[in-house]
Amino acid sequence: MLSVHCGGGKCHPHALYYGSRQGITPNHTMLNLSNGNGKLANDTLIFNLPAGKTCPGAMFCKSFAVVDENGKRKIQDGEYTEFRCFAASSEVQYDAVYNNRAHNLQLIVDALKNGSAADLIHDSIQHNRTRKTAKVRIHESGDFFSGAYLDAWIEVANRNPDLKFYCYSKSLQLFQGFKLPENFYMTASYGGKFDYLIDAGYFPRYSKVVMNDDDAANLGLEVDHDDSHCFGEKPFALLVHGTQPKGSIWGAAIRIRRAANKFGGYNKKNRQSVTV
Numbered sequence: 507m508l509s510v511h512c513g514g515g516k517c518h519p520h521a522l523y524y525g526s527r528q529g530i531t532p533n534h535t536m537l538n539l540s541n542g543n544g545k546l547a548n549d550t551l552i553f554n555l556p557a558g559k560t561c562p563g564a565m566f567c568k569s570f571a572v573v574d575e576n577g578k579r580k581i582q583d584g585e586y587t588e589f590r591c592f593a594a595s596s597e598v599q600y601d602a603v604y605n606n607r608a609h610n611l612q613l614i615v616d617a618l619k620n621g622s623a624a625d626l627i628h629d630s631i632q633h634n635r636t637r638k639t640a641k642v643r644i645h646e647s648g649d650f651f652s653g654a655y656l657d658a659w660i661e662v663a664n665r666n667p668d669l670k671f672y673c674y675s676k677s678l679q680l681f682q683g684f685k686l687p688e689n690f691y692m693t694a695s696y697g698g699k700f701d702y703l704i705d706a707g708y709f710p711r712y713s714k715v716v717m718n719d720d721d722a723a724n725l726g727l728e729v730d731h732d733d734s735h736c737f738g739e740k741p742f743a744l745l746v747h748g749t750q751p752k753g754s755i756w757g758a759a760i761r762i763r764r765a766a767n768k769f770g771g772y773n774k775k776n777r778q779s780v781t782v
């Protein structure tokens with residue numbers, strides 16, 4: 507998500523290895539999950555898929571990493587992109603991020619074909635969780651690309667009542683009229699094909715990307731910096747961050763904030779711990 511649905515797709519170089527705990531041997535039969543990153547504390551397991559390519563509902567944030575004829579990765583924006591997906595930029599920048607998410611997608615697609623996706627996700631969570639793990643952030647990068655894939659996560663949430671699962675999504679058509687488990691928190695993310703479902707009132711908790719604190723205040727929205735609002739009842743705002751297309755007014759807004767010593771991006775120094 508700009509970094510944004512995904513609340514925006516924040517990933518961190520520390521989360522680049524197969525298996526998130528340092529020293530763990532790469533496991534190619536398990537999904538890659540990381541324990542925390544620059545935005546989220548270590549009590550949160552994070553699972554990611556390739557940005558943009560797995561986001562059928564994305565519009566204004568849609569960007570993805572492509573490989574050119576020389577084997578070099580570059581960013582490609584979608585037809586309607588206004589603010590660039592931070593998660594896609596990370597895939598261009600870091601080999602391991604790109605490979606890690608491609609690995610996850612391949613395993614998920616294979617598992618969906620043979621009906622074992624819920625087992626794969628559940629087993630991978632048990633493999634990566636620690637004593638501290640209390641939450642699972644689904645998709646800082648990526649989104650629910652099919653109903654069967656969403657069903658698998660719902661089954662996993664039902665199998666793990668001690669964990670809180672949460673996500674942002676623009677695949678809102680999949681959630682319409684759906685009763686989610688009590689430990690599954692979905693925040694509808696503005697900026698996609700299915701915004702009209704938010705406008706129609708189906709998703710009281712939604713997030714909206716804004717340029718600065720004043721814009722959020724004018725909309726009557728609090729700004730979230732640590733995903734704590736994902737567990738509340740109200741809509742909220744996210745500040746645009748990350749690299750933006752040349753000439754973008756969103757990029758200009760980030761530069762103005764930085765020049766004023768205001769929020770410029772996430773890192774471990776400004777990370778806040780969330781208790782839910």
Ligand code: SF4
Pocket residue numbers: 507508509510511512513514515557558560561564565567568569591592593594646647648649676
């Ligand atoms: S919905 Fe997809 S393209 Fe949009 S910000 Fe999230 S990961 Fe990026």
